[in-house]
Amino acid sequence: MATDNLELYEVFVRARRGLDHKHVGSLHAQDAEQALEYARDVYTRRSEGVSIWVVRSRDICASQEDDSESFYDPSDDKPYRHATYYQLPEAVNNM
Amino acid sequence: MMTPEQNFMRKIEAEEKIEPKDWMPESYRQNLIRQISQHAHSEVIGMQPEGNWITRAPSLRRKAVLLSKVQDEGGHGLYLYSATETLGVKRADLIAAMQSGEAKYASIFNYPTQTWADIGAIGWLVDGAAIVNQVSLQRTSYGPYSRAMIRICKEESFHQRQGYELMIALAHGSPEQKAMAQDALNRFYWPALMMFGPHDAESAHSAKSMTWKIKRETNDDLRQKFIDQTVPQIEFLGLEHPDKDLKWNAERGHYDSGEIDWAEFYNVINGNGHCNRQRVEHHIRAHEEGAWVRDAMTAYNAKQQAKTAEQRQAA
Numbered sequence: 001m002a003t004d005n006l007e008l009y010e011v012f013v014r015a016r017r018g019l020d021h022k023h024v025g026s027l028h029a030q031d032a033e034q035a036l037e038y039a040r041d042v043y044t045r046r047s048e049g050v051s052i053w054v055v056r057s058r059d060i061c062a063s064q065e066d067d068s069e070s071f072y073d074p075s076d077d078k079p080y081r082h083a084t085y086y087q088l089p090e091a092v093n094n095m
Numbered sequence: 096m097m098t099p100e101q102n103f104m105r106k107i108e109a110e111e112k113i114e115p116k117d118w119m120p121e122s123y124r125q126n127l128i129r130q131i132s133q134h135a136h137s138e139v140i141g142m143q144p145e146g147n148w149i150t151r152a153p154s155l156r157r158k159a160v161l162l163s164k165v166q167d168e169g170g171h172g173l174y175l176y177s178a179t180e181t182l183g184v185k186r187a188d189l190i191a192a193m194q195s196g197e198a199k200y201a202s203i204f205n206y207p208t209q210t211w212a213d214i215g216a217i218g219w220l221v222d223g224a225a226i227v228n229q230v231s232l233q234r235t236s237y238g239p240y241s242r243a244m245i246r247i248c249k250e251e252s253f254h255q256r257q258g259y260e261l262m263i264a265l266a267h268g269s270p271e272q273k274a275m276a277q278d279a280l281n282r283f284y285w286p287a288l289m290m291f292g293p294h295d296a297e298s299a300h301s302a303k304s305m306t307w308k309i310k311r312e313t314n315d316d317l318r319q320k321f322i323d324q325t326v327p328q329i330e331f332l333g334l335e336h337p338d339k340d341l342k343w344n345a346e347r348g349h350y351d352s353g354e355i356d357w358a359e360f361y362n363v364i365n366g367n368g369h370c371n372r373q374r375v376e377h378h379i380r381a382h383e384e385g386a387w388v389r390d391a392m393t394a395y396n397a398k399q400q401a402k403t404a405e406q407r408q409a410a
């Protein structure tokens with residue numbers, strides 16, 4: 001079967017209740033319902049998950065790897081956003 | 096066969112998280128909406144007392160730190176509004192309820208920030224108290240709330256440390272600076288204790304919240320933790336403890352403490368704190384002044400969609 005006219009879906013699986021859904025891979029399917037069934041068959045054959053999300057790949061807006069320097073640059077020179085930046089004496093260092 | 100209610104309680108008892116699409120009792124949902132949205136409002140309103148000092152921070156370093164902290168609080172508001180929205184409510188309605196006074200936010204933010212030392216006291220004591228509460232809430236039974244708390248706790252760690260570092264600088268500085276630090280401690284200590292809410296016996300929502308594991312520890316237990324951890328921190332600063340009745344109780348392994356002024360607590364909650372009106376008015380003004388941005392975005396969006404539709408027709 002040709003996959004040309006099938007949609008590409010990204011698959012996200014929640015391993016356990018309480019955890020975030022994590023991206024696990026992608027697959028081709030006719031529609032969302034089929035994508036869910038395929039995802040179950042392909043990505044959770046060993047009970048890897050309790051919940052699956054499928055999202056059409058073309059619906060995902062992604063940042064560009066090439067731009068990442070300028071995109072994330074504003075955070076690079078702000079070490080004071082980290083707790084370790086603040087040196088406290090041993091007696092009170094447990095906060 | 097288990098009823099949905101029994102299945103829900105089974106998950107709660109097995110320490111499984113409840114997720115948005117699971118069946119849940121209506122009062123569990125309502126309880127969560129109230130608590131999480133109140134938490135979200137607190138993060139956002141909490142930006143005001145600290146924002147008050149951004150332009151007057153004594154050095155560029157302190158200014159950058161404070162700006163970063165206030166930015167974090169805005170982000171925390173977003174995480175929590177999003178978590179509330181998973182329960183099927185609209186953010187606009189939540190915000191309207193806060194602006195009308197129907198929904199509350201933490202009372203502590205109705206106190207004014209009068210001196211620069213207040214910024215230190217807030218980071219140290221107010222964020223410190225919030226962290227005690229939020230660490231406990233990482234284990235709350237509702238998945239999206241729990242995950243928001245885990246994310247927030249990671250970011251909080253610098254908030255308390257920068258506040259305490261500021262307090263060290265003042266408390267170990269000139270006599271005037273030390274007096275300023277003492278004054279800020281005196282004014283913020285008791286309201287920080289009030290952040291944990293009424294005593295367990297008087298707390299309206301506590302019992303049910305504990306059964307459903309929305310809350311994992313009681314108000315009084317959390318408050319005790321905070322009281323105990325704060326004593327050596329005050330000592331290290333060389334400041335006087337504001338609670339004159341504070342005494343180590345070897346039998347309990349905890350500090351006994353003086354009674355909170357509950358009349359003040361209810362007075363501020365019911366709208367009569369120093370800044371209640373100012374906080375809400377400011378929020379409304381900022382919200383209204385930002386309306387044109389939201390309108391512009393909607394207009395731009397409509398134009399873009401029209402353009403795409405045109406192109407599609409032409410193709």
Ligand SMILES: [Fe+2]
Pocket residue numbers: 138167168171247251
């Ligand atoms: Fe926060």
Ligand SMILES: [Fe+2]
Pocket residue numbers: 168222251254
């Ligand atoms: Fe904070």
